[in-house]
Amino acid sequence: MLNPSRTVEIFQKQPEPETFAAGDIIFENGKPGEVMYGIIEGTVELHIEGHPVETIEKGDVFGEGALLYPNGRRASTAIAKTDCTLAVMDRERFLFAIQTTPMFALEIMHSLSVRLRRFKHPEYPTGDA
Secondary structure (H helix, E strand, C coil): CCCHHHHHHHHCCCCCCEEECCCCEEECCCCECCEEEEEEECEEEEEECCEEEEEEECCCEECCHHHHCCCCECCCEEEECCCEEEEEEEHHHHHHHHHHCHHHHHHHHHHHHHHHHHHHCCCCCCCCC
16 A cells, blocks of 8 residues: 655655745745655645645655656745645655665655646545545
8 A cells, every 4th residue: 555654754764854934935936946855744835827726735745846857847836834844855866766665656656646636636635546
């Protein structure tokens, strides 16, 4: 069984987590992205064109898109909705984790799938399916 919190645990083996106060901008749309994040504590809101499109919570990961695309640009703006503690992973560690821990890759895909499903079908509040 996939466990999003396990994904964040893998992140926690990385350097010290970062903290953000409620209202802090974590990253901005269009800016270069060199890391992805896993939420250890708190809630993050993702915005597109100034409008909130998603709220993500403990156990979720975000910002991975910038590590997957050649230009590495952010596709949204991430703002701490509450005080947050975030695990951080750069591209090199991301690729290493995928190569050495195949379940990590599946858990990242599962997390993205759950988030996409919640976006498409808000009636799935937990994303379990």
